[in-house]
Amino acid sequence: MSTESAAGTPDPNDEHGSVYDGLLAHSDLPGDASQWAFGTDFEDPLAGVDTTVPAELDAAELAAYCLALGDDALVMSHRLAEWCSNAPDLEDDIAVANIALDLLGQARLLLARAAAADPSLVPTLPEGSPVPAEDALAFFREAVDFRNVRLVEVANGDFAQTIARLLLFATVRLGAFERLSSTDHAFGADPVLAAIAAKGVKELTYHRDYAGRWFLTLAQGTDESRRRLLDGLAAVWPLHAELCAAYDAGPDVDAVLDQVLAVSGVERPDVAPMSGAGHTEALSRMLAEMQVVARAHPRGLW
Amino acid sequence: MNARAIAAEVTDPEMPMLTLEDLGVLRDVREDGREVVVTITPTYSGCPAMATMRDDLVHRLTDAGYAARVEVALSPAWSSDWITERGRRALRDHGLSAPGPAPSRGGPIPLTLLPTARAVTCPQCGSARTQLTSEYGATACKALYRCEDCLEPFEHVKEI
Numbered sequence: 425m426s427t428e429s430a431a432g433t434p435d436p437n438d439e440h441g442s443v444y445d446g447l448l449a450h451s452d453l454p455g456d457a458s459q460w461a462f463g464t465d466f467e468d469p470l471a472g473v474d475t476t477v478p479a480e481l482d483a484a485e486l487a488a489y490c491l492a493l494g495d496d497a498l499v500m501s502h503r504l505a506e507w508c509s510n511a512p513d514l515e516d517d518i519a520v521a522n523i524a525l526d527l528l529g530q531a532r533l534l535l536a537r538a539a540a541a542d543p544s545l546v547p548t549l550p551e552g553s554p555v556p557a558e559d560a561l562a563f564f565r566e567a568v569d570f571r572n573v574r575l576v577e578v579a580n581g582d583f584a585q586t587i588a589r590l591l592l593f594a595t596v597r598l599g600a601f602e603r604l605s606s607t608d609h610a611f612g613a614d615p616v617l618a619a620i621a622a623k624g625v626k627e628l629t630y631h632r633d634y635a636g637r638w639f640l641t642l643a644q645g646t647d648e649s650r651r652r653l654l655d656g657l658a659a660v661w662p663l664h665a666e667l668c669a670a671y672d673a674g675p676d677v678d679a680v681l682d683q684v685l686a687v688s689g690v691e692r693p694d695v696a697p698m699s700g701a702g703h704t705e706a707l708s709r710m711l712a713e714m715q716v717v718a719r720a721h722p723r724g725l726w
Numbered sequence: 727m728n729a730r731a732i733a734a735e736v737t738d739p740e741m742p743m744l745t746l747e748d749l750g751v752l753r754d755v756r757e758d759g760r761e762v763v764v765t766i767t768p769t770y771s772g773c774p775a776m777a778t779m780r781d782d783l784v785h786r787l788t789d790a791g792y793a794a795r796v797e798v799a800l801s802p803a804w805s806s807d808w809i810t811e812r813g814r815r816a817l818r819d820h821g822l823s824a825p826g827p828a829p830s831r832g833g834p835i836p837l838t839l840l841p842t843a844r845a846v847t848c849p850q851c852g853s854a855r856t857q858l859t860s861e862y863g864a865t866a867c868k869a870l871y872r873c874e875d876c877l878e879p880f881e882h883v884k885e886i
Binding site for chain 1: 763765768770771772773774776777780795796797798799800801802803804829831834835837838839840841842859860861862863864866870884886
């Protein structure tokens with residue numbers, strides 16, 4: 425990270441300078457931003473995209489919906505990334521990290537779309553902060569302002585529980601994204617959200633298949649793998665109803681889930697939905713870790 | 727060389743045997759005097775190579791005396807069908823298996839609980855006896871395979 429003074433002129437000959445200063449623009453050198461791993465300036469995931477909200481949609485409602493979809497992807501991505509170097513084998517370590525990466529990409533697009541539709545959602549940062557809107561939303565909101573469902577925020581549990589959660593999440597999200605991309609959904613009238621959803625459909629298809637295959641494998645594997653899968657499913661099931669209500673994914677979603685359950689010889693758990701709304705304590709703990717560095721350096725350049 | 731030709735020569739940072747044009751992510755190059763706007767499309771939503779592609783495009787065009795800007799097109803979503811025939815040859819020449827036709831979309835997306843059926847031949851020895859190791863590889867766009875004859879592992883660019 426460089427110094428916090430974006431306006432100051434770094435000088436490699438100054439006693440307070442560093443060897444990296446030559447890479448930044450200063451008084452007599454243009455600098456070479458491309459020498460940084462990912463450049464020094466921010467890459468807007470919606471650069472050049474027309475983000476005008478269609479007249480038939482309420483901008484604040486559209487933004488709130490995009491924010492909820494974006495928060496789900498961000499928080500789920502973070503949880504899945506916690507499997508990095510911890511998954512049962514290398515292939516699944518890589519697979520889960522790839523799924524997390526897809527969801528992080530969806531989160532960036534959706535948070536950027538939410539910010540463009542309703543700038544009042546974006547937290548105010550100190551003057552001179554280079555933090556873009558999507559990062560301000562991700563790193564500078566309190567847990568209470570996150571719109572994600574509780575299913576994505578609770579701790580991972582073991583691999584079987586993670587697979588059960590991913591199956592529920594990917595199935596419902598894919599169903600909703602199919603509707604959004606086919607204008608079978610009110611917010612599908614927004615061409616930006618419809619495009620994000622159409623792209624997400626392709627990714628979520630792989631996520632759902634991955635989770636479905638592991639669900640079946642664990643359910644029909646050993647007594648121990650089946651026990652863990654049933655326990656994991658029962659642990660996340662109380663949060664399934666809230667997920668379905670938030671996504672309005674249509675009737676096909678239930679049929680897909682029942683298909684996986686039937687092939688796996690697993691019944692829907694007989695446990696009541698978790699009461700209440702808002703968030704569990706798990707989200708605050710997760711955000712504390714995720715946000716701490718960004719919050720410590722609101723004017724930092726990366 | 728005009729701006730279009732320069733942009734078309736920039737390569738993918740993770741699969742450098744492919745130009746952005748062969749990968750199908752280069753959607754448009756608008757040239758107005760010395761000002762150029764290049765439009766690219768992401769392969770996957772989270773593809774970290776996008777930032778490098780953008781920087782490489784700006785770098786190369788700036789070196790050629792252009793004032794360049796890179797914009798994003800989200801729709802239509804990228805499909806592996808857009809990889810050109812030349813790109814597919816380059817993949818095979820470098821030991822990667824090229825994607826088959828992308829699944830057509832229409833009606834609900836079917837759930838696939840068995841390993842994806844693909845006719846994948848080993849790019850090392852040409853054997854058709856290959857086995858899927860994982861649907862996810864070192865990058866979002868590739869699956870891992872293993873040849874049952876020469877036993878070499880290899881990567882297959884996925885259909886999306």
